[in-house]
Structure formats: C-alpha cells, structure tokens
Amino acid sequence: MIEARDVHFSYGPGPPVLKGVDLKVERGTIMGIVGPNGCGKSTLLGCLGGVRRPDRGRVLLDGKDVRHMRRRDLSRIVSTLPQDASYGFDYTVEEIVSMGRYPHMNWLEMSGGVHKGVVRRALSGVGALQFSGRAFSELSGGEKQKVNLARILAQETDYALLDEPTRDLDLKSSLDLLDLIKRENMERGLTFIVVMHDLMLALRTFKEIAMMKAGRIKAIGGADSVLTPGWIKDTFGVDVEVDHHNGVLRILG
Amino acid sequence: MIELRKGALPFMAGSLIALLLAVLVGTLLGPVRIPPPSILRILLSLLPGAGGLFDGPEGWRTIIVQIRLPMVIMGIAVGIALSSSGSALQGLFRNDLVDPFIIGISAGGALGWVIGNIVTDGWAYASATAFKVVFSFLLSLGSVVLAYMIARRGSKLPISNLLLAGIAVSALFTSIAQVAIYLFVDNPAEMIFSLMGGLGNTRWHEVAIVLPISVLGAAALSVLGRDINAFAAGEGVAAHLGVEVERSKFMIIAISALITAVTIPFCGVIGFVGLMIPHIARRFVGPDQRILIPSSALLGGGFLVLCDILSRSISVAVIPLGMITGLIGGGFFLYLLASRRGVR
Numbered sequence: 282m283i284e285a286r287d288v289h290f291s292y293g294p295g296p297p298v299l300k301g302v303d304l305k306v307e308r309g310t311i312m313g314i315v316g317p318n319g320c321g322k323s324t325l326l327g328c329l330g331g332v333r334r335p336d337r338g339r340v341l342l343d344g345k346d347v348r349h350m351r352r353r354d355l356s357r358i359v360s361t362l363p364q365d366a367s368y369g370f371d372y373t374v375e376e377i378v379s380m381g382r383y384p385h386m387n388w389l390e391m392s393g394g395v396h397k398g399v400v401r402r403a404l405s406g407v408g409a410l411q412f413s414g415r416a417f418s419e420l421s422g423g424e425k426q427k428v429n430l431a432r433i434l435a436q437e438t439d440y441a442l443l444d445e446p447t448r449d450l451d452l453k454s455s456l457d458l459l460d461l462i463k464r465e466n467m468e469r470g471l472t473f474i475v476v477m478h479d480l481m482l483a484l485r486t487f488k489e490i491a492m493m494k495a496g497r498i499k500a501i502g503g504a505d506s507v508l509t510p511g512w513i514k515d516t517f518g519v520d521v522e523v524d525h526h527n528g529v530l531r532i533l534g
Numbered sequence: 535m536i537e538l539r540k541g542a543l544p545f546m547a548g549s550l551i552a553l554l555l556a557v558l559v560g561t562l563l564g565p566v567r568i569p570p571p572s573i574l575r576i577l578l579s580l581l582p583g584a585g586g587l588f589d590g591p592e593g594w595r596t597i598i599v600q601i602r603l604p605m606v607i608m609g610i611a612v613g614i615a616l617s618s619s620g621s622a623l624q625g626l627f628r629n630d631l632v633d634p635f636i637i638g639i640s641a642g643g644a645l646g647w648v649i650g651n652i653v654t655d656g657w658a659y660a661s662a663t664a665f666k667v668v669f670s671f672l673l674s675l676g677s678v679v680l681a682y683m684i685a686r687r688g689s690k691l692p693i694s695n696l697l698l699a700g701i702a703v704s705a706l707f708t709s710i711a712q713v714a715i716y717l718f719v720d721n722p723a724e725m726i727f728s729l730m731g732g733l734g735n736t737r738w739h740e741v742a743i744v745l746p747i748s749v750l751g752a753a754a755l756s757v758l759g760r761d762i763n764a765f766a767a768g769e770g771v772a773a774h775l776g777v778e779v780e781r782s783k784f785m786i787i788a789i790s791a792l793i794t795a796v797t798i799p800f801c802g803v804i805g806f807v808g809l810m811i812p813h814i815a816r817r818f819v820g821p822d823q824r825i826l827i828p829s830s831a832l833l834g835g836g837f838l839v840l841c842d843i844l845s846r847s848i849s850v851a852v853i854p855l856g857m858i859t860g861l862i863g864g865g866f867f868l869y870l871l872a873s874r875r876g877v878r
Binding site for chain 1: 625628629630757760763764766767768770771773774775776777778816820821822
C-alpha cells in the first residue's frame with residue numbers, strides 16, 4: 282500500500298501547493314487522480330514517488346517512510362512517468378527502455394543477460410518490439426508514450442505513477458495506452474496511480490478516483506460516487522450530466 | 535555484454551589505427567631527420583625484452599624517447615581528457631553545444647594557473663606544481679559552478695543561459711588572469727604564449743601527472759555513464775531511476791573540471807576539442823555514454839596529436855596548438871549553430 286498522511290508541500294517560499302493530502306492506494310489497484318490545472322496533482326505524484334519531500338506529513342510505502350529510503354531502493358519499488366518525458370540525443374527505443382533496468386544494475390553491469398530479457402518483454406508488452414531499433418525522437422506521440430510505458434514496465438516496480446500519460450495523444454492512442462495500463466494491472470498486479478484531467482477518459486478507465494482541488498482531496502472513492510455532477514460542478518465549475526451505467530459524461534450548456 | 539551499434543566497432547578500430555599513425559607521424563616530425571624505420575625500432579625497443587632492436591645513434595634514441603615521445607603521449611592524454619569531459623558535459627546538460635572551454639572550465643583553470651604561478655614564485659618545483667594543479671582545479675570547478683548557478687532558473691537549465699553564462703564567466707576570468715599577468719608577472723609575453731596551448735618541451739614527469747589523471751578520470755566518467763544517460767531524460771526521470779541527482783551531478787562536473795584543469799598548467803588552454811570529438815563519435819557509436827566516452831577518448835587522443843602535428847608543420851614557426859584547435863573547432867561550432875533547426 283502507498284499512503285500519504287497529511288502531506289503539505291510548497292515550492293520554496295511560495296504559497297502551499299498541497300494542504301494536507303490523505304490518500305491510500307492498495308496494491309493491485311488503479312487509482313485515477315483528477316482535478317483542474319494547478320490543483321497539485323503532479324506535486325502529489327512527486328511526493329508519492331519520493332522525489333519531493335513534504336514540508337509536513339509523511340508518505341508511507343508498504344508501511345515504510347520514503348524519507349528514510351535510499352533513492353536506488355525506492356526506484357526498485359516505485360517508477361514514475363513525468364509529463365513530457367523527452368530525451369536529449371538520439372537514443373534508440375531499446376536504449377531508453379533499458380534505462381528502466383538501471384536501478385537493478387550493479388556498478389559495472391551492462392545491459393545484457395537477464396536485463397535484455399526484461400527489456401524485450403516490456404517492449405513486446407506494449408507492441409513496440411518492431412521499432413525497438415529506431416530513434417525515439419522519430420516516433421509519433423502515441424508510440425513515444427508506449428515506449429515510456431515500456432520503460433516503466435522494465436523497471437519492474439510494484440507501483441507506477443503516471444502523470445497525464447495521454448496528454449498529447451489523439452483519442453485512439455489514448456485508449457490504446459489506457460488499455461495497456463489496465464492489462465498490466467490485471468496480468469501483473471502492477472499498481473497504477475494515474476493523474477488525468479480528462480474526465481471522460483477517467484470515467485471510462487478508473488474504478489477508483491480521487492478528485493483534487495486547490496491542494497486538497499475533495500472526494501475519493503468509486504468512480505460512481507466521485508464523478509458526480511455535484512462534485513464536478515464544485516471542483517471544475519462545469520455543469521455536467523453523468524450516466525455511469527453507460528459510461529457517458531455530457532457537458533451541459 | 536553491452537549492445538553496440540553497428541558502426542561502433544569499426545569506428546573504434548579506425549580511431550585506434552589513427553591514434554597509432556598519429557604517434558608515428560608525431561615522432562617523425564622535428565628538426566633532426568630520423569628515418570621512419572629507425573623510429574619504429576626505437577619505439578619497439580621500448581617494449582620489455584626488446585631492448586636490442588635499435589643499435590643506431592644514441593642521440594636519435596634520446597631525441598625520440600626524451601623529446602618527441604613525451605610530447606605525443608601528452609597530446610594523447612590531453613585529447614582523452616578534453617574529449618571525455620566534453621562528452622560527459624554534453625550528456626549531463628542535454629546539449630551538444632557544450633564543452634569545457636565554452637562553459638568556462640578552461641578560463642577558470644587558466645586563472646588558477648596564473649595565480650598559482652604568481653603565488654609559487656620561488657617555491658620548489660614539486661610543491662609549486664602541485665599547488666598550480668590544485669589551484670587550476672579549484673578555480674575551474676568554481677567557474678563552472680558559477681556559470682551553472684547563474685544559468686539555472688528554478689529546476690530548469692535553459693541552454694542559452696548556460697552558454698551565455700559560460701561566455702560571461704570565461705570573459706571575466708580571462709580578464710582577471712590578463713590583469714594579473716600584466717601587473718605581477720615579469721615576462722608577460724611568455725606566460726600568455728604558454729596559455730595559448732602547446733605540447734612543446736613536455737617532460738616525462740609531466741606526462742606522469744596528466745596521463746593517469748586523464749585516463750582514470752575518463753574511466754570514472756564512463757562508469758558514471760549510466761547516470762549521465764539517465765540525465766538525458768531530465769533530472770526528474772534520473773531521480774526516478776535511482777540516481778542521487780545532486781551528488782551524481784557534482785561528481786560528473788568535478789571530474790570533468792579536474793581532468794580539464796590538470797592539462798592547463800602543462801599545455802595551456804586548448805578549446806573546442808571537447809565539443810567536436812563527442813559529436814563525431816556519437817554519429818558512429820550512439821549517445822550511450824558508457825560507450826561514447828571511451829570512444830571519444832580514443833578519437834580525441836589521435837585528433838590532438840594530429841592538431842599538434844599541424845601546429846608544428848604548417849609554418850616554420852610553431853603555431854600554438856590552441857590556435858589550431860580554435861580554427862578547426864570554431865568553424866565546427868559555427869557549422870553546428872547554422873545547421874541547427876529550431877530550439878530544443
């Protein structure tokens with residue numbers, strides 16, 4: 282279980298971005314985090330992944346405070362895909378997915394052997410094996426995110442934190458990527474926490490959702506209890522109609 | 535085993551051959567004409583158990599072994615140092631327009647050397663040399679840290695900022711060095727000339743300082759290559775991949791500054807090698823720093839000896855090595871800027 286307890290965070294002397302976030306995500310689940318721009322979703326992900334240190338409160342990973350864990354140990358348990366993950370220079374797809382193995386390598390160890398097998402499996406898992414030799418920079422947006430996901434899979438962590446993975450993708454690519462995430466969750470039990478601001482995709486994808494506004498979690502629970510016209514009006518200021526049975530969200534007015 | 539790109543092995547083999555050729559030609563050049571077969575014999579007679587291979591004039595052996603060979607080996611050491619630190623810095627800063635000269639490491643090292651010279655006037659050779667090397671290193675590290683801090687905006691490091699900050703820091707440190715030379719040095723021309731870069735009058739004990747540090751530094755950077763690769767995905771991703779970001783970044787910058795700075799007291803400022811060589815190597819072996827750094831070192835060693843050959847053979851007078859690399863590298867830099875489409 283990954284758990285945030287009363288997490289507060291601010292960037293330097295700026296105003297607080299997180300104002301006491303409590304969140305519990307059980308192993309083997311997918312938790313969607315929705316909320317308007319600037320509500321602290323990405324910052325929360327940073328705290329959960331251990332790269333941002335809360336000013337107050339704690340983040341517990343299977344009961345252990347991430348503050349007391351070494352970066353390398355942490356990176357074997359939690360992987361993160363930040364927004365706009367891009368790479369300088371012309372690394373090939375395979376070279377980038379191999380980076381997911383770095384936390385598992387010894388000092389002088391190279392990418393062969395057991396690592397190669399893991400990388401291949403991750404590549405084929407997302408359907409990227411056939412372009413594994415191409416330069417990442419030449420790929421389409423959808424292909425790039427598949428490769429990024431493969432990098433996460435190659436890291437073989439228990440938890441994966443994804444920050445708006447479908448942000449720059451067209452509808453088909455978005456659906457494909459979300460299906461891949463669901464499948465990895467089902468088949469391997471990989472726990473996902475996915476930040477997303479597209480409510481329609483969120484409704485279609487997540488069973489459990491946390492809704493954030495201004496540094497706090499306003500509502501958390503099953504999608505049918507969180508993605509309601511009331512909460513959405515309260516958080517996003519938009520009137521909607523939601524049909525959970527058919528998975529339809531319609532904007533009114 | 536690590537996966538090599540298709541062009542990698544031929545490239546490394548070619549670089550090695552070029553390096554050996556450069557050693558041969560480099561030892562051939564000089565005011566005393568020694569026939570190539572004799573040179574080859576002298577070189578081979580240095581190998582253990584092959585002492586009897588050369589039975590020509592002892593003077594020839596002295597010229598080759600005591601004068602030309604240390605120069606050539608020093609050239610290789612400097613090439614290794616500059617190319618591997620250039621490669622590491624380009625990777626760390628995610629940009630191929632960076633090298634130790636451009637971001638101010640060299641200017642800091644030069645200032646350190648000048649101050650070291652002034653301070654150690656009258657000291658014993660060994661302590662004076664140690665002081666100069668350490669001082670060059672400290673100021674080169676200071677200059678790059680200064681440029682980095684000025685250029686950084688929050689968690690972002692806009693490359694135009696880094697280049698500008700590097701130019702500003704270089705200009706400032708170079709000016710301070712010049713003022714210091716003008717005010718405190720008896721023979722300013724000589725010192726300014728030796729700062730222009732060159733391998734002349736290299737002695738073996740100098741090689742014994744620069745070569746091990748260059749080779750060990752390049753090896754250390756290659757081992758850190760995995761971290762540098764992770765930095766190519768941004769500091770955020772690097773952290774998620776288990777890299778201790780600040781510690782690792784400091785180590786990469788410090789080692790790059792050290793191996794650049796150690797060359798300056800003995801060979802002066804030699805620019806642009808660290809810019810060009812990784813570029814060329816990357817085309818063949820790819821951007822994976824664990825391969826790119828050793829490949830750049832191999833190519834850079836030969837390239838620097840070649841530049842030294844040019845500096846000694848273009849005209850009767852020796853043109854400072856730093857001018858040769860500046861001419862070639864400056865042109866290369868312009869070409870890179872001009873061929874760049876848009877901003878990354």
